[in-house]
Amino acid sequence: MKKDKEQVKAPAVEYPAGLKWTKQRKRVYQILNDATEPLSAAQVYARMEPAEQEQYAISTIYRILAAFEENQMVEKTTWMGEGTVVYELRRSGHVHYAVCLDCHKRIPLEHCPLHMGGAHVHVADGKHSELGTEDFEVVSHKIELYGYCKECKAKH
Amino acid sequence: MKKDKEQVKAPAVEYPAGLKWTKQRKRVYQILNDATEPLSAAQVYARMEPAEQEQYAISTIYRILAAFEENQMVEKTTWMGEGTVVYELRRSGHVHYAVCLDCHKRIPLEHCPLHMGGAHVHVADGKHSELGTEDFEVVSHKIELYGYCKECKAKH
C-alpha cells in the first residue's frame, strides 16, 4: 500500500458538500476504510505514523469523527459493557459481530440473524403492553452476539 | 411504597454468600430492582434522596455495581453509541429496546426479535469465510432497534 498523493480518492461513502476535504480528514477516512472493525479516536490516532501523530492533534480526531457522524458517514457504537465509543464507516450493508467473551476477538457475522419482514415491530408500552400493535417504525438495528469462539471453546 | 426496615427483602436474584448485605447495597439493589431500564452509577445515585446522597459516596456505587457484576447479579452494558456504562439486574429474561431517533425514547420490546433455535450461528472467518461452520457458541446477545415511535411518526 504505497503512499501516493492521490491514494485517498473521493470517498466511497458520499462526502457531504460543505465539509472541507483536508489532509487530516482524508487520513482519518483512509484509516477507517482500511480498518476491519470499528475504531475509537485513540485507535485511529494510534494507527498513524509517529511523524503524523506529532503534527495532528488527538482532539482533531475527535472533531473529525464527530463531523463524520453528523454527516452520516460513520456510525457511532460501543461494544457491550465497554465505555469507549467507536466509529465505523457506513459501508453498503451493515455488519454485525460475534464477540468472544474469552479472547475478545470480534468475528463479523455472515448474515444478519434478524429477518424482519416488515419495517414494524411489536413494542411494549411500558405499562399497557397487552396490545401488540405495530407502533414503531424500524429504520435500522444493531446486533451483537456474545459467546465463545472455536479456539476458546477448544481451550476449555 | 413505604420505607419499612424490612422493605428490602432477600434479593430475587441469588445473593452470593461472602458478600455483606449492607444498607448501601440494599439500597442500590432496590433502585435497580425498581428501575425499568439499565442505570448508570450516576443514575442510581440520582435516584437516592438528597439525605442519602450526602451520606453515600458515588465511588461506593461504582464499587457496589462492580461487585454485583462480578457476582453475576447484574449485567454491564452500554447503549450503543453512548459512552456511559449501565447496569441491569439479571432478571429471568433479558429485554431489548427500540430507540426512537427523534425523541430518544427507549421502548422495551415485547419479544426478542431474534429466534435462534440453537445456540450456534454461522460466522465469517474474516478471511476464509466460505465454510459456514457452526464455530461460535452464543451465550448472550444484544439488540437495539432504531426508528420512530408512534408519537413521532404522527408529528411528521
Place this chain on the structure above:
DNA sequence: ATCAGTGCAAACGATTTGCACCTCG
C-alpha cells in the same frame, strides 16, 4: 474482633472546549 465495605479526595482515561492560527475552496 476481623476483614470486607465505605467515605473522601486525589488520580485517571476518555472526550470536549476556548482561543488563536491556518488552510481549503
Place this chain on the structure above:
DNA sequence: CGAGGTGCAAATCGTTTGCACTGAT
C-alpha cells in the same frame, strides 16, 4: 479573502484507586 478546520492546553465527565475508618458477620 473568509468561513470552516486545526493545534494546543485547559476543562469536564465518567470511573478508578489509595488510605484510614467503620460496620456486618
